[in-house]
Amino acid sequence: MKNESLCGYRYPFAYVGFGGEPRFWWMHFLKKNFYHCFIILGNGYEWILIDTLSHFTDIIVLKNVDIKKALTNQGYQLIRTTPVIPNVSRAVLMPFTCVETVKRFLGIKKRFILTPYQLFKFLSKKKGK
Numbered sequence: 001m002k003n004e005s006l007c008g009y010r011y012p013f014a015y016v017g018f019g020g021e022p023r024f025w026w027m028h029f030l031k032k033n034f035y036h037c038f039i040i041l042g043n044g045y046e047w048i049l050i051d052t053l054s055h056f057t058d059i060i061v062l063k064n065v066d067i068k069k070a071l072t073n074q075g076y077q078l079i080r081t082t083p084v085i086p087n088v089s090r091a092v093l094m095p096f097t098c099v100e101t102v103k104r105f106l107g108i109k110k111r112f113i114l115t116p117y118q119l120f121k122f123l124s125k126k127k128g129k
Contacts, residue, residue: 011041011048014083015067016102018120019076024054033077034117039102040067041083052101079123083107 020036022028038051047062068078084107092111094100099119103110113119 010083011043011046012082013042014081014106015040015042015071015078016081016106016119016123017071017076017078018116019074030115031117034115034120037098037102037116037119039105040071041105042067050101050105052096052098057101077120079120081106081123081126 017038017040018034018036022030022035038049041048041050045064047065047067049058049060049062049067051058051060071078083105086107086109089109092109094111097114099114099116102108102119103113108119108122110122113122
C-alpha cells in the first residue's frame with residue numbers, strides 16, 4: 001500500500017504457536033503435537049492472533065494479556081521471532097494452509113516448508129543464529 005496519508009504501526013515481533021489435535025484422517029501423518037500452527041503479532045501489550053483453519057480464518061485482537069503464559073498453559077509450544085519484509089518477487093503458488101499463512105506474515109519464502117513441524121525446525125534454527 002502506497003497511500004502515505006494512512007498512519008499505522010508494524011508490530012515488532014511475533015510468536016508462532018504450534019499444537020492442536022488431528023481433526024482429519026490425513027493429519028495423523030503429521031508429527032505428534034505439530035498438527036497446526038498460528039501467528040500472534042504484538043508489541044508486549046497489544047496482540048493480533050491470526051489462526052487459519054480449514055473452514056475459516058480467525059483474527060482476534062487482545063490487549064493487556066500475558067499471551068505467552070496464556071497459550072503455553074493451553075498446551076501450545078511458542079517460538080518468538082521477528083517478521084521481515086522480503087524483497088519483492090513473484091509469489092509461489094501454494095495451498096492456503098496454516099503454515100503458508102504464517103510464512104507470509106513472517107516473510108519466509110522457503111517453498112519446501114510444508115508442515116508445522118518443518119516450520120518449527122526452521123524457526124528454531126533461525127532463533128539460534
